Amino acid sequence: MSEIEASTTLLNRVDGSAKLQIKSTQIICSVTGPIEPKSRQELPSTSSLSVIVRPDVGVTSTREKNLEEKIRVILNQAIAGELYPRQNIQVTLQILGAGESKNYTVKELTGMVNCSYLALIDAGVALRFSFGAQCFTIGHDDVLVVDPTGEDLKISKSSHVVVYDVKEGKVDQLLYADSLGSFTEEQVYEVLGKAIKEVEGIHAKFREIIQTKVEKDYVWQF
Structure with a gap:
């Protein structure tokens, strides 16, 4: 398993926040809401979700917009939106360190999914289940690499991101899988396993x- 460094409750003017680092990939996430949405965002029976991804260098491009859509697909499954009808939840993700070249997004996507989970918990947003993500590469020698480095990505023939939901500490169902490159069906099953x-x-x-976090936030004195 990857070495993860993470902390929560970092920002003052939002409802929840988290910072996560896995190797050279660093992400900070803030969550605001549920709040009153703009009229065009309002949904009568569930919450709406706004996702913003900001790059580590330069201005937002189609690369970040693509990441926003992927994060939205994952979080919409996890957030119990029916508890917040006509409300909006805003998730903002700032990439502090990509850990990969602009040709790839697997390490950033993995970091953003995991950081979003911690920020949503910090904000007290109700979730249907826990979730987590991991990324992989398969090299030209067909060796599977867990949590690859930027160099591993450059010499790989395929890259993969897998997101599972977790209930009672055990994986339950596949939430999302994203694969790019050349690979076989057997290799996909190996990655999923x-x-x-x-x-x-x-x-x-x-x-x-x-x-x-809970131990620090709730210190009971008798």
């Missing part, structure tokens, strides 16, 4: 982070 153990390990780390 390996991701189960990886996501469960990441979720266990998240539990430790959240438990530490």
Whole structure:
């Protein structure tokens, strides 16, 4: 499992925030809401979701817009939007360090999914389940690499991101999978199988982070 460094409750003017670092990839996420939306965002029976991705260098491009749509697809499945009808939840993700070239987005997408989870928990937004993500590459020697470096990506023949939901500490269902490059059906199943153990390990780390936050936030004196 990847070495994850994370902290929560970093920003003052939002409802929840988190910072996450996995190797050279660093992401900070803020969550605001549920709040009253603009009229065009209002949905009668559920919440609307706004996702903004800001690059580490330069201005927002189609690359970040593509990432926003992927994050939106994942979070819409996880957030219990029916509890917040006619409200909006805003998720803003700032890339501090990509850890990969502009030709790839797998490390950033993985970091943003995991950082969003911690920020949503910090904001107290109701979720249907926990979730976690991990990325992989397959080299030209057909070796599967977990949480690849930027150099691993450059010499890979395919890259993959897998997101699972987690219930009671165990992976339940596949939420999202994104693969790019040349690979076989058997290799995809290998990636999905390996991701189960990886996501469960990441979720266990998240539990430790959240438990530490709760212990700091709620100190009871008798």
